[in-house]
Amino acid sequence: MNGNSTIDLARLSAMDVSHASHLLKGVRDATLSGRRPPVLPRPEISASWQRLLRDGLDPDRDVRRDVLSADEVARRRRSSPLAPVLPVLREALVSVAEAAQHIMVVSDADGRILWREGHPGVLRKGDRLGFQVGAHWGEDIVGTNGVGTPLVTGRPVQVFSAEHFVQTHHPWTCTGAPISDPRDGRVIGVVDVSGPLETMHPATLPWVRSVAQLAEARLRELHVGRLERLRAVAAPVLARIGGRAVAVDEHGWPAAVTGLPLPDRVALPKGLTEGPCWVPSLGTCKAAPLPGGWLLMVDDLPEPLAATRIVLDVRRPRRWSLAVRATAGGWTHDLSPRHAELLYLLAVHRDGRSAPDLAADLFGDRTRTVTVRAELSRVRRYLGALLAHRPYRFAEDADVEVLLPDDPADLLPHSTAPAVLAARDPEHH
Structure with missing residues (x-):
């Protein structure tokens, strides 16, 4: 390996543990001091280190926030959407982790550890590191790690020894x-x-990624079951309604409908309450609560959408949103990582982008237009006529504002899209 190469985790795992740890320590020390390292850190590790250097986190000091009380941990466990998939995670991970001298940890979206199981000796070592139930393991608190860094990037990551930003985590x-x-x-x-670092194996990454996907599959099964129960409740109500109406769950997924085609997911106004509301794909509606969702009764003469202001908020690392304000009402929609990228690109290119343009912006490949068009069709479900096409763009009469992070380097940190990378670091693109 030389200064022009990047560390390969599989090659690291084949080395003697002390040799690999020594190499990574040299890479970390050189990088953090501004010198050229003997080998370049892996891109996801380098990006995390740069975020933390900008934030001023001390790499030589172990900072720990207050651990949650037992009552607060219990409250978060009860309300956690991950609670139903704990059996899946335990069955797939705990016994193997214990045999391999590992522990399994499950955190919430804030980086707070809610569950922890596995090898007893490793649990005690975790206690000494502050890696315990109720602790805050967000990247901005304890540096690069396998809990906080995936929360920032939205992608799996393996962190070995001195790839951890904070020195005390190197074992x-x-x-x-x-x-x-x-x-x-x-x-x-x-x-x-x-x-412990001597138990590292590159196969752990695909294993943990697969188990996360199993958990997501189980969550989808549970969601389908909830929609079926909502459909059973809504069917007799819809049978008595004259006109157009749809029953949706709290996230806008339709369960039953009368008087109109079954819609795709409906973008519900944030903070929806009983009474009149404006829904992008349906127009003016009257909302009534149902067990597990809402009944939306569509007005026959909807008020037209006009005087539109669109605000795209990409200031925070994991919570991106689109807000629409108009004479007929307003709504706010939380964005997926891909939709945050797409709408950012359309907001900064008000004259529009073709599908090949957006494919190049997102993937560096102008031929990947099928993916772009599929995602934009999903965007149109909640933007409706506010998204024009040929080329794709926001409606010309809409007032569009983009709220950006204070530091351009913090723009959409999950994104690997060439256009976003260029916006983060314009001097090198």
Whole structure:
């Protein structure tokens, strides 16, 4: 390996542990001091280090926030959308992790550890690191790690020894994968397998990623079951209604309909309450609560949408939103990582982008237009006529504002899209 190469985790795992740890320590020390390292850190590790250097986190000091009380942990466990998939995670991870001298950790979307199981000796080592139930393991608190870093990037990551930003974590290896809610795409937590650095193996990363996908599949099954129960409740109500109406769950997924075609997912106004409301794909409606969802009764003469202001908020690392304000009402929609990228690109190119343009912006490949068109068709479900095409663009009469992070380097940190990378670091593009 030389200064022009990047560290390969499989080659690291084949080395003697002390040799690999020594190499990574040299890479970390050189990088953090501004010198050229003997080998380049892996891109996801380098990006995390740069975020933390900008934030001023001390790499030589172990900072720990207050651990949650037992009552607060219990409250978060009860309300966690990950609670129903704990059996899946335990069955797939705990016995193997314990045999391999690892522990399994499950955190919420804030980076707070809610569950922790596995090898007793490793649990005690985790206690000494502050890796315990109720602790805050967000990247901005404890540096690069298998819980906090996937929460920032939305992607699985393995962190070995001195790839951890904070020095006291160097005897540790951790591998974490985010788990997303299939109803709205939000990251709701992370599953992580951690242990002493000598137990590191590159196969842990695909293993943990696969288990996270199993958990997401189980969440989808549970969602289908909830929609079926809502359909049973809504069917007799819809049978008595004259006109157009749709029953949706709290996330806008339709369960039953009368008087109109079954819609795709409906973008519900944030903070929806009983009474009149404006829904992008339906127009003016009257909302009534149902057990597990809402009944939306569509007005026959909807008020036209006019005087539109659109605000795209990409200031925070994991919570992107689109807000629409108009004479007929307003709504706010939380965005998936891909939709945040697409709408950012359309907001900065008000004259529009063709599908090949957007494919190049997102993937560096102008031929990947099928993916672009499919995603934009999903965007149109909640933007409707506010998204024009040929080329794709926001409606010309809409007033569009983009709220950006203070530091351009913090723009959509999950994104690997060439256009976003260029916006983060314009001097090098």
